Amino acid sequence: NAGVTQTPKFQVLKTGQSMTLQCAQDMNHEYMSWYRQDPGMGLRLIHYSVGAGITDQGEVPNGYNVSRSTTEDFPLRLLSAAPSQTSVYFCASKADILSYEQYFGPGTRLTVT
Amino acid sequence: AQKITQTQPGMFVQEKEAVTLDCTYDTSDPSYGLFWYKQPSSGEMIFLIYQGSYDQQNATEGRYSLNFQKARKSANLVISASQLGDSAMYFCAMRVPGNQFYFGTGTSLTVIP
Numbered sequence: 001n002a003g004v005t006q007t008p009k010f011q012v013l014k015t016g017q018s019m020t021l022q023c024a025q026d027m028n029h030e031y032m033s034w035y036r037q038d039p040g041m042g043l044r045l046i047h048y049s050v051g052a053g054i055t056d057q058g059e060v061p062n063g064y065n066v067s068r069s070t071t072e073d074f075p076l077r078l079l080s081a082a083p084s085q086t087s088v089y090f091c092a093s094k095a096d097i098l099s100y101e102q103y104f105g106p107g108t109r110l111t112v113t
Numbered sequence: 114a115q116k117i118t119q120t121q122p123g124m125f126v127q128e129k130e131a132v133t134l135d136c137t138y139d140t141s142d143p144s145y146g147l148f149w150y151k152q153p154s155s156g157e158m159i160f161l162i163y164q165g166s167y168d169q170q171n172a173t174e175g176r177y178s179l180n181f182q183k184a185r186k187s188a189n190l191v192i193s194a195s196q197l198g199d200s201a202m203y204f205c206a207m208r209v210p211g212n213q214f215y216f217g218t219g220t221s222l223t224v225i226p
Contacts, residue, residue: 031212042117042204042216043158050212058213090158097212100146100165104158 002026004105006091012111013081021076021108023091029103030096032074033058034066036087037107043090049074050097081112115140117207119217126195127225133180134190134220136205146208147188149179152219153201161203164188192222200224 007022025032033048035058045058049068063085065077074093078085091105116139126132138147149161164172164179172179180189192199205217 033214035214035216040218042218043206043214044216045214048212056212059215088156092158100148100163100208101160102148103160104150107156 004091004093004103006089006105006108008108009106010109012113013078014113015082017081018077018079019081021078021089021091021110023074023076023105024072025074025091025093025103026072027093027095027103028071029093030071031099032068032091032093033102034064034074034076035090035092036060036085037090038087046076046089078110081110083112086110086112115142115207115209115213115215117205117215117217119205119220121220122218123221123223125223125225126192126199128197129194131191131193132195132222134192134203134205134222136188136190136217138186138188138205138207140207140209142209144210147179147181148206148208149177149188149190150204150206151199151201152204158204162190195224197224197226 004025030051034046035043044060047066049055089108092102094102118137145166147164151159162174162177164181176193178191202219204219
């Protein structure tokens with residue numbers, strides 16, 4: 001069991017570039033989510049998915065797109081990167097809506113210049 | 114508005130002593146869940162303990178216990194018999210209906226030998 005994996009670990013983008021952060025889990029979890037962590041601010045929920053084909057917005061969704069075509073994968077797309085999106089991004093999963101233990105990936109550190 | 118507040122940016126504790134990390138929350142939903150996560154310097158988020166709003170007893174997991182005082186809207190984490198490996202950032206989080214998660218800004222705990 002690899003758990004929750006994220007790629008890449010580090011990324012530098014120029015303003016206006018687009019990219020996709022990858023997230024995969026091998027635990028057959030229904031629920032997956034994306035957070036960003038900024039210094040001094042804790043984690044903030046960007047988007048989440050309660051199952052394949054279903055996504056919804058979290059607290060800070062602007063500038064990000066997600067899709068969930070399979071149970072395993074939940075990619076996060078930055079359409080036009082901005083310096084304000086410089087952050088550490090965490091993907092997480094849990095078995096279903098009712099379960100409470102979330103498993104986090106190792107994070108992706110993104111810098112937008 | 115949903116909110117999690119951690120008022121202690123940094124805490125120090127002597128090895129083998131107990132320490133309490135404070136967390137207060139604000140929500141108008143009667144059904145919610147409270148969580149504590151540990152983030153070591155390596156960056157991963159580790160689930161520690163969970164308390165449901167309808168749970169009558171305080172949650173415990175090994176050396177971790179959650180002091181849940183519903184009327185005061187507090188969910189403090191107590192770590193007993195601190196170890197050097199407990200040095201990390203600790204985040205309090207809340208889940209509300211709709212599967213929205215809110216995190217506090219964290220408390221940095223340093224265990225002194």
